Amino acid sequence: MRREKAVVLLSGGLDSATVLRIALRKYECFCVIFDYGQKHRVELKSAVKIARSAGCGYDIIKINLPWGGSSLLKKKTNLPEKNKLPLTYVPGRNTIFLSFALSLAEARKASAIFIGANALDYPGYPDCRPKYIEQWNRLIKSLGLKIKVFAPLVKLSKKQIIRLGVKLGVPYELTWSCYAGGKKPCLKCDSCRFRQKGFAEAGLKDPALG
């Protein structure tokens, strides 16, 4: 029997790399990678490596967000090292990503979409919460489609994600988390700090730091 198909949103980061391995346990996976003008473009290379290492096909979708609105985008200059408000939040980002994933899933007859959204790391990101994912599933149902969005990490801590990923053989050495846009992780931005804390709490060394 042929396996069902899934579309997996891949960023190059730790979370979506873990999600891909989760999805692969049940589905034939196809990855979608977004080039949306992020400063940390280097994550795109990581995403491609991660897709290839899993033997999955992928598309890189170039998206132009001319209105900016986030410190993550090239148009803005300052990346806050410690956010009170989530300045790294990109308006509508996950909504745009999921809409492309839905289009792809529909065109390729996939029955699942996987996203690495996580509510704990970024409590200020409204598009990373379980309620939002549930509403996506209602939206898709209203279209008469039998496609479901899964966010398997949505309630896990970074430590739990890393422990799960290690069991599943996620190649964390290929992943990229830093938001700062340099050639090496800055180890200062929110994303770097969450990652370091996660590995520390999991009692593991981050293989990406060589």
Add this chain to the structure above:
Amino acid sequence: MRREKAVVLLSGGLDSATVLRIALRKYECFCVIFDYGQKHRVELKSAVKIARSAGCGYDIIKINLPWGGSSLLKKKTNLPEKNKLPLTYVPGRNTIFLSFALSLAEARKASAIFIGANALDYPGYPDCRPKYIEQWNRLIKSLGLKIKVFAPLVKLSKKQIIRLGVKLGVPYELTWSCYAGGKKPCLKCDSCRFRQKGFAEAGLKDPALG
């Protein structure tokens, strides 16, 4: 008092041109036009003319839908003249369009999004139905945003739309409906036929046919 802002999805066609005039009665409008690889690219020029004629700003968003899946896209060759199944349906199109509109509305603090979706012309398009629009509003609410999607034409016939548009001064001579991709309307495709029928039933001459 400053007027509230709205984002209006503009295709260059008759419906969205009418929606823009409806939105302008209450809102300061900004238009979004999508270049998604449609064969009938000529509609983009119409959309720009319509935005300008209304004195509105606009963005043209280039979208790459690498997976195709519709007879409207350049990758496919045949445009059916009379569809039983809606072969012109582009998977996820309105979902992608609305997701960009949402991003823009959020970034620019607009409180409304207008879309020319119409359930009567294209009963086979699941993303043109009232239920789908309602679900979008629930999705946006789940994000904690005070933005509402309006589809004022969703239950109107083409005749009703045209009569309303004429009252509002919609420049129908600038609009483009044909799906076939030629320099003149083919008058055979679904979209041309709906338009002709609409003007005929409204007892009006189509000003775009000179």
